[in-house]
Amino acid sequence: MTRKWIHWFFPLALTGLFVLLVRLSLPAGCVYGSNTDWLSQHTALAETIRTAMLEQKSLMPSFLPLGGGSNGFQFSYYGYLRPDILMGCLLPAVPMYRIVIAYSLGGWLAAVLLFYLWLRRQRLSCFDAFMGSVLFLTASCFFHTHRQLMFVNYMPFLMLALLSVQRHPRRIPPLLPLWLLLICLHSFYYAPACFVVVGWYWAWLSGKYFFRPWFASCALGGFLAFSLLLPTGLSILEHRRSSASGDAGLSTFFEDLQSLLYSSYGLGITLIVLYLLLLGIGIRQYRKTSLIFLLLFLWGGFSYLLNATLYARPKILIPFLPLLILHSAKILADLRAGRTAWKLWPFPLLLTVIFRYQHRSAWALILADFAFLLAAVLLAQVTSEETMDAPKRLPAIPGTVFRRILSRAAFLCLLVMPCLFFLRSASREDFVTREQLADATRTPDFQLKQEPLYRYDTLLHPLAKGNRDVSAAREKTSMYSSVYNHTYSDLYYDILKTPIQINNRLAILTADNPFLLHFMGIRYLESSPSQVPDGYRVLWQKDGLAVSENDSVLPTAYLTSGTMTETLFSSLRDWEQAEALTRCTVIPDDLADSDTMTSSLWFSGIRYYRPMWASKRIPATVQVATSGSDILNRNYELTVTRDSTVTLEFQQPLQNQLLLLQFQVENQTKKAVVITVNGVKNKLSDAAAGYPNGNDCFRYQFLDTSEDGLTTLKIRLSKGHYTLKNIRFGLLDADVFSAKSWSPVEVLDKNSREVLACRADVAYDTWFITSIPMQKGMYALVDGRKTELTTINTAFAGLRLSTGQHEIRLCFNPPGKTAGALISGLAFLVWMILICLQKYQLYKMKHRHR
Template identity: 70%
Template sequence: MTRKWIYPVLLTGLFALLIHLSLPAGCVYGSTTDWLSQHTALAETIRTAMREQHTLLPAYLPLGGGSNGFQFSYYGYLRPDILIGCLLPAVPMYKIVIAYALGGCLLSVLLFYLLLRRHRLSGFDSFMGSVLFLTASCFFHTHRQLMFVNYMPFLLLALLSVKKSPRRMPALLPLWMLLICLHSFYYAPACFVVIGWYWAWLSGRYFFKPWFVSCALGGFLAFALLLPTGLSLLEHRRASASGDAGLTTFFEDFQSLLYSSYGLGVTLIVLYLVVLGVAIRKYRAVSLIFLLLFLWGGISYLLNATLYARAKILMPFLPLLLLHCALILSDLKNGRVSFRLWPFPLLFAVIFRYLHKSYWTLVQADFLFLLAVVLLAMAVSEDRAEASEGAAPVAGSGLRYLLSRFAFLCLLIMPCLFFLRSASKEKFVTQADMDAAIEKPALTLYTDSLYRYDSLVHPLVNGNRDASSVRSKSSMYSSVYSNEYSRVYYDYLKTPVQINNRLAILTANNPFLLNFMGIRYLETSPSQVPAGYRVLWENDTMAVSENESVLPMAYLTSDTMTDTLFNRIKGWEQAEALTRTTVIPDEAADSSTISGKSSSEKEEGWRTKIRYYQPLWSSKEIPATVQLAASGDAKNRSYDLKVTRDSTVILNFQTPVQEQLLLLRFDVANHTGKAVTITINGVKNKLSAPGAAYPNGNGTFQYQFLSASVDGVADSGQGITKLKIKLPKGHYTLKNIRFGLLDASVFQEKAWTAVEALDCDTTKNEILACKASADTDCWFVTSIPMQKGMKLYVDGVATELYTVNTAFAGAKLPAGEHEIRLCLTPPGMKAGIAISGLAGLVWLAILAGRGYRKIRR
């Protein structure tokens, strides 16, 4: 092995060792949170859609009732690992994602080593800088939020291209910028800024024109992705996080720089070098810029498109930061500048803000270890300086040289320990969990595309996983979603909120939801099959059941009420109204389509069938771990709960609830900093902790329990005999408790006529194809969310679409036999493809022109 390969091989070995030590035995390299529920699940779903729709840019995905695919483009549209997955359909997508993430991380480390070498650093100095790069805790996201770091190899290739050709646009730079956009368009602006800063660093004022042209070409090459995605972002909601968000935010503890995996995650050695650089003339300006960047949150706020001041957006600055530090460290090692002790009081003032962190001991060790190494390096440096002044070498100078090298290598110990500490905080997916997540039931279902297939087994994990190639899902988990659809799901149908945020639209055992969204097939545990469903298949952990009585995704009806009347009713009555009738726009209403269940606006209005009542209990089982203090009268009683550990309370009904939908609602006031999760009869509601990144604001818990015999499918026959309430440890108050009853027959009350799915090949952008027979003029109603770019064709003629049930696509339909096709072409997709093609031609012309001029010379 030649000397030039020694350090790259050492870096590869250290990378493999750290990954091995990070991953617990029996686990898959990925987290149980975002990696499993979003990144791998969506990668699999996107791959399936690409193959089925025969396109690299699927117009829609079968999630969230049927959604514009560009709501999910952040998770992999045109990303190389998913394109590779299309060529290897037999390989589980999660394995390809893991290999690609780890390969990209290692490639980033080696490219950063090459960048340092191009700056004329020695192999040893470049090795030290590369270890600091490798151990940055932001690479924690190779197994969590992939897009936080998966652009890094292409950012480094861009920097290397600029280094090679700083006076004009490098030939391949637009390609690297395109790949940055495809991997993480959210981080692309910050990456482009980093490239521009580096270019200015190298060539001064000559950088702007070639940088601007490169950014324009790279961005326009990615317009097939960026334009429809941007228009989708403008149409749909993009949730913001809690906390400070603005130009006045400051990171006083340098959390943007130190330790955190949601910042750059480096250790004190980096901050020491940046602070020391302020005292060195040639490094002063850059050091001051970095200090401003990591101290003032306003820059993060602007780079985050003013959503919030979060340090995660600064991760692309890691290569420039560590290049700056490596240059200073090289000068220190070679005696061109000297170590100083004056930064340590400032460092101590910073780390003192970590006093109450769980890793305070490790932070102290980082400070003390850095101080000891600097003192050793200073001592060795002084001896070396004395030796250089005399004619004869000082005895033991070889030992001092080894001590110097040892001192610098010791600087790498704490970064490795913090890297392992970050990984130790991850909850990795076990192989058993992964096998369960991708398990497919061993049965063949009736392939009617007018119904949905959802899962109550780990709803977060399965929310984005396409269980069937011919059915859609009501669930989805993306930061971009339809606010109207979410409002129907949670506010009108009263679906329980099960996790810390409402970004995830998750299936729950809510009879209103299951019926309204056409969830005919349902995965549950064998003991939690909802009333009205019959088991088709089961094993020890899963059951697949069917309810033939739910509404289809599309049907005909004249049973309607107006938007104005719907907006006048509140609470459970909104869920009841959506179950019993269809809500249509006021301007489209007429006497032939107004249901008899609602009288005219000038009369009494909506006629509800919900009966409010106060249950009587035969017994109450309350453990000693639950301290309960009641207040208020019988109708407005509040309960202050102090629960010393997770406990279960059982309330037994004096008279079982049979053939009824039991409704329960109460408000929760949380008196601690922890989340409150209350599960009743298997149905979970959660109020997130006040400091959660995306607080769900779920202060009112809603539950619906069905005990019924629906179309011959019966429960155990005993009805609802008790409420089994699982309470978490904590202090909280339950108030405004209300019960209601609604006859189970409500789910058969809506008058509707079935449509028939067309048995033919669909086009790439066709969501629904069916034929319908209407005896009279009526409404064609779907539970597919209304979106821009939708077009409805009735017998081949474009027909006006209306928003029905406040969020879904529908239309007026005349009497007769009709063939109906609902299509979705995402806004901007065709224009984006055309712009990308044009940018590609311009780029090729530039390359051809350069080649021609080179040949002439």
Template identity: 40%
Template sequence: MMKQSEDKKIEKLQTMIFTGILVAVFVLLIRLVWPDGCFYGSTTDWYNQHVTLAETIRNVCMQERTLAPSWISLGGGSNGFQFAYYGYYRPDIIIGCLFPQIPMTVLIPVYALSSYLAAVLLMQLWLRMKGMTPYAAFFGSMLFLLAGCFFQTHRQIMFVNYMPFLLLALIFLEKRRFALMSISLTLIYLHSFYYAIACLAVIGWFAVGMLRKEDVRGRRHLLFQGVTSVILSLGMAMLLLLPTFMTILEHKHSGEKATTWVDLVMPNIKNLLYDPYGLGLTLLCLYLLVLGLRVREVRWQCALLLVGSLFGVASYVLNATLYARGKILMPFVPVVIYYCMQVFQKIRKGETQWRLWPLLIFAVIMLTQRNQEWFAWVTLDGAILLTIVLVDLILRKHAHLTEEEEERQSLYGTGMFRYIGLFVMPFFIYLGAAAMEGWQGIPNAEASQASGVNTEQTMSTDTDQSLGAGVVWHTGTENGAVSDTDTDTESEQFTEEELQAFCGNRLYRCDKLTDTKKECNALLFYGQQSANMYSSVTNPLYQNFYYNVVKMPIQINNRTALLEERNPLFAQLMGERYILTTENKMPSGYSILQQKGRYVIAENTDVLPIAYTTADCISDKQFASLDDMEKMTALSRYTVVENDRQKTVKVSEMDEIALPGLDAEEVSRDKQIQVTPVKNGYRITATESGVLRIPLDPDMKNGTLYFRFQVENHTADPVVISANGRRNKLSGLDAPYPNENNVFSYMLKEKGRDKYISLKLSAGTYDLTDIACYRFPTTLFQKKQVQSATLLPEEQWNKNSVLSCAITAGEDGYFVTSIPMQNGLKLYVDGKVTKLEKVNTAFAGAKVTAGTHTVDLQFEPPGQRYGIMASLLSVILFGIWAAGTAIRNRTRE
């Protein structure tokens, strides 16, 4: 008894020491990867989507006093649950609402890092509960801490922010505290419902193991409690899950790369090793899983984990058959590490031995990959593992232990310091991945602000307008240095109040033409109407209108980022009356309303309002028969309606502008660019990026040109071509969400400033064919016969109203909006429900009779009401079940 008590004290002391080491390594690791002068976040998805949308969601939540806004005025006006993935009901957003003075750029990193550390410590606790020695639990927790998937804490935070709650669910499952497990599962869904299926699969994995150890009666009880816990957890989260599921069914998810049989049956080691978009473990874990095939107690578990991680079938199923990407396997990191530690613990206790044959197999496989850029790193990882294995085998062979030492080794294992070297590669691989990150710099008093919003104000107010208005940030480089930007004085910066005063008319939209990728999800002020958005769930009608009808350029790898660009047709149809930009980027038709330094608020009074009436229409049937150029001119003159009785109208054609060939003498190009004629076009061979200039007729009148060509890529790399500053991109072969942008379109020649079409060409080999340039007849805008709606006072708006106005129609015609058509919209004309019809290919409208009417367009997210009811009912049932279980357990005791 004395010895057992002493051993327990030693174990507690070891656990405390190991916990301190884990915390210290965590602090050191974060300090090393986090550059000075930067937020703990990426310039990629962390800023463009996750944090910016979290700030927007928080601001709308606070204004509307709700945790789940039904409507957000991004993307022309969208179901709020299109953005649910980015923060609805998430605890950090709720905390943000309670502390509005803290910017989300600060709050989210603090929450993410706290969750990360909590997950590491819970991992240690769970491994101890699963029978690991203090050292084995520490060893596994260290591998967990260094797993590459936690790269996502500063990139795609929802890939890992559920991890502490997954571990809590596993702990409560082990303790059979099913009520607490149910709460933990609910928190998983609220943090990242995308990973719900994978997390439930992890819970099910260990639940099956528990069931195998029970008798018939025990299995029934365990199964009933476990299934009840899962069902109630889903029910309690239904206020989020049901409306989000309905929204995803209706709208378009990110266009993933098509899954092939090769993706399903060919092994992909990146799912398990190194890649931060997989489990991100190292060669040691693969070795221990392979070695586990010889250990009877864990043989089938190791086999399943190897097959599931190396082949795409498991990823495909867990991703609900969307694609076979390894990122869905991240919840299995604790599972893999647990079985690896079981094998490792048996090695330390002498119950099994290190084997060299797995390393020989790895070496043979690696020799076939010696031309890969990562070959040296994997070889070094294997060399370190081989060295430590050989050292351990030698030390064991020459060890002369007393009987007492042998007994202690069989209980606790061999010495611990000989294995420390196994952390070297995980540590450096983690640092290496972070060094390649584009870190998001912190603005300071001298930082240039693309929108002109006061930096000092944005860091102290309750709306964090540094996000809302799109600051040009100091961006950290790989070594943590800070790059320079242009500087502006405070007198050149617009305040939120000024922006709202100039651009607050809710019958028109206000958008930005500065850093559009960073600003597309930001709202400058509550009530701003924006045509842009960047979300993984996109309205397919609006997306088709955006890219295929009005020919907005596709600027990045996917089509889900609806980014602002100078396009007079789009601005006209979407009511973009106000533009926040620099003077040199001001589009044709806009005049300066207010200027501060380089930055201006510009206005175009000729654009259409968000809502109007018209009888000047073209049928959708005739519109569908037109070619692309005719469709654009038709939209500039008429409103497209679903009416077969609509008379056929005359559609103007664009005048084609003659351009010299790309190989002509008058076309200048940089020396690294070679142009070769091919059928219907030219082949571009560029050793590095450069510029090609096509001269325009100097006598050409001012106006807007529509310039386009087709692109055929002959390499695996993306093709990026900017024409006079307007960017188009064709994604590369490896893009996970290919944009399939084979036709590059541009609107050019504004205010007569352009003497050339200046093409900035990316490096590569690709063909440009069917090159054509047309004059866009902007005078047609002035011939469109519409009568603007008049907004009603906001106190007269219904709770669900997205637009409430008075309209006048001189004759029977159509009520037209530029609000995208979607389920949940309901139109009331003079208090009566009126059938909505699709107008202009993508938007909500309706037939109206001549006269004056009041119109109220309302929105309620499909499924939201039933989701709330299901959650309330589940909470009541959960309370009854939890109380009944507690009373039953107390009675038994």
């Protein structure tokens, strides 16, 4: 009875500690998720993917209404075939963020309990398994259960894979391909590292005989996931997968062991594990493995290769956490049992490592970690039994029972700092408050008209709402994914001059840019009531949210004959390209005809403008130093002691004029520069940004066609020291937005594989134009005949139509989707045959023994 109670006590203690740590991590009034990525990517895309699954009646939707209309496999990393998204389809009334939170926490707890079971099956005692499991539970990498979910959400399936190998080390475990499949579905980016971990553990158990069953299992698991991996891989190859800044080569070294210690973007463990690794070098049976682990976490080359040579970053090493803690737990068990001795020689080495953290915010806590570890080791030395290979360094404390109690206390003391560091990591998280979540997930209590040829976007919380499918019947221009259509992004930011609002250009976010709103067909727009753009009329407003409409924007599909060649378009500079797209359609040179505009016919309506100010209100917190002899090339060096607002008032209001403003920003510090003009934000990322945006040219467009016109520029300056150079103003008549001659098309009903269906009456040969990004797998059926599409306006799908009435159906079939499904199906058959053969062999063996 007592023994059974002990078996239950430690798993219950782990569960209780898990609940306590989660509770202490979460501030009052917050939900278990971060404003960084969790809100804008992981939960938003989970909701959008679920909506698309239900509407398209597919577990892997081909097309998502983001980024103007995108290959769904650009977003597959965020939930295609993941169990929590599938559960969400069965519970459509439950918000996806609730399911994601429950699934993340449940997966973390399951991983911890499976890890405890795994250690017990390594013949470690309950207490030793508990010690190791607490080190596993408190690893700071689990910080990502509320930030970057894919860093850790595969962990329970990795543990199941290791348990399967432990049970069947000499053959292919029957369920191992299933666990490898689930690892791929949860985080295919981390799957290669997980496969390596499984292989390494297999080699521990069975030596050189591991390779064939390991390779076959990994191949089978990978092929089972091919319905996801093949179309996703082809999408990544087609589009751009961003790489980060910083050293990205085999010469990288993590001298401060950031891959191992403290950081939530590494394994995030404390000095106790590093101490055990160093101690293991002096123990013959652990020496080789300890050295391999130290090389793994010191040399960035392993990280570089596992990151597919994108960069050397330690986050890819997180899957090695179970093996590392297993190795450490075994050494700890030997120390507790007296099979090896505590040593003091690793402490000078530990001291040299932690002094690299001297100027970091956690320095005091790191010193406490060192002191606590030293005290625990000294206490363990005086309370432990005589070891087999070393004499006592300190006199033993008399009394067997008292010594045993103190020995247990010394070991438990080793768990204090891991818990404190875990809580410290959580305390630095920017958790989402319930109010922020309500704002991000809020949808207007307003029924819009069905307008399939127009888009619905938002200026309110553009990052948090950028991936949320607000209206299933309308596409959005915005998106935020690590895989994006680079031609669409270049047009968005470089040609239409849309301001960059955050640290990176991965996020394609809607802004108050008249060129963008008009060209991309954003007829309906969310904003605050005070920030409704010119040309939009408010349809509905409530509690700081307004929905407005502009029925003068271009539709997402129309007919036009006004064209210019790509060569002429590429010769234009700065704002002229945005103007040209507003007035004309850009087509390939080889498709030009006699009606196509030539360079001799092009003229720009943009005029240089030198504003005269009626007043300038510059607060004392802004110090301005000017340099440069002439007004055109004058530089303004700004020293801003705190966020401040400068107000400039025009002598003459600008009426029916589009004001264009741009200037270069030269940052004199390492901090970010943010300048917001009349509510339009531009940002130059700080030097430490993981994906720096390189936005050193800030561009703004302002339009006010009201009777009062544009009278004032309110410039919000962030704290910092920076210089503004090459300041240029321009004017363009507002009637540029009615300059393009176009004809409408009639919308038809479409099926799930069609992106657009319409009918066009063509009076003479003309162009069918869309603002749907061109991508592989897209084709058109014109009157039932498959027709090749042409890339027009640098990034979008279009085609030439002859005179007459035509039915046009724009279709999309993601490359690799059909082939991937067939390969997965064949892999499933092979797996079933393999299981049947194994069962048949076991059956024969049993009867043979009889």
